[in-house]
Amino acid sequence: MARYHLQTPFSEEAIRQLRVGDIVHFDGTLFGIRDLTQIYMFDQHHEPPVSLKGMPCIHTAPSLKKVDGKWVPICVGTTTSYRMDRFTPPLIENYGVRAIIGKGGLYEKSLEAMKKFGAVYLAIVGGAASLETQQIVEVEQVYWEHLHPEALYQFRVKDFGPLTVAMDSHGNNLYSEVKAKAMARLPEIYQKLGVA
Amino acid sequence: MGIFDYKIVEEAAKQLYIRALCDLPPDVREAIKRAAARETQPTAKEVFKAMLAAIDIADEKKTLICQDTGLPLYMLKIGSGFHWDGAEIKDRIYEGAKRATVEFPFRSSATDYLTRVNSQTSVGRGLPVLYVDFLKDADYLEMLMIPKGSGSENMSTLKMFVPADGINALKKFVLDSVIAAGANPCPPGIIGVGMGGTADLVMRLAKEAIARPVGQRNPDPAVAKMEQELEDAINATGSGPMGLGGDVSTLAVHIETAHTHITLNPVAVNTQCWPARRARARVYPDGRVEYGY
């Protein structure tokens, strides 16, 4: 397990050095996206009004409030990723996104895109929204405000993490590895439980 | 004693929702700390550190631990020593849950099942979920509040086995359900299990199981033994916190049981996430309210 402290935008080189099981923190820009954000982008064909090149995107529907015309975070947490799997390959290929942050992981096609174009899936600690919210320094922009709480959010973050590299750009998937190990142990576990 | 003012129940229902979301019970905190100390895998240790930090920050800032404020469930025990007005209690809990949501304010997740329009109040048709039970030799009203997030609720399972399948089918089903749920319910949480009863009762038993303080064993030694066996089995999978690999995959397995039909053999699993949120209040006829977990 190696530790990295990165800065956005991420270069391909910075991302390619990451391996599953590594721990990452980063500073800089973070984009918030959700189901509807991506349906709007990909199914309803709206170009994002800002460049996502080299950037990380997190699966979130933040609670924000507007104070004197400025958005401030109440609670920003992370949602389960698999629902947004089909949007991930185009996000990486067409817009140059280098990291997807979420919980639970994504499927094979996303992993392939990560390998081909140099991107990673970073697993956050789900349920720890209080920590996540504290690491958000500022809500810099909310694009497509009419979609809130599933708009496109631009956050500035500091020491964002810990994030575990769960899918890397070399075709490794930590979730599959963990599951395979569990499956290998299963016959023995069944035996011990007396249900074999 | 004067006439009881049901505003007190409304206020308690509101406070309970907020308390549950911001202040984890001491037994859950201790369980996470023990898990962190026991964990040997470096990435998993890092995950536990973040969980503990999240709990501390929520304490410090009096804010939500997790953004998913869930659907509200109130488990009531109505003391028999005082004439409580059940219909009034129901209305006040509805108002209290609503007020918690709009006054704190936090996100409402309550949505019309068909139009998918959010009520923006955490309540609606059929919500909050109310469990009603009664207490002999007590005059108070006990309210236990549990916010149920979707990551864990979505992983619920139920199966009607037949008597010929025996108890082993139930045990295997619990283990297989937990493995299938993987990282989605934010492990390591409490695995609530219901065994026996009817289709509806068995799931309610599983829900009552997650409401128990972490690791408090079922008083029946045979059931307690099964809890321990299942806990060991789940931890032996090595799935770990957030499904990223590790020694601790569950904080505890709790089983609740009921008699069933001669031809039934039902089992249900309901998981509670690592922030196993709950808050309790006792409301007395003289208007006093005691808060706890």
Ligand code: SF4
């Ligand atoms: S599964 Fe539980 S802890 Fe995880 S995000 Fe949902 S409500 Fe929060």
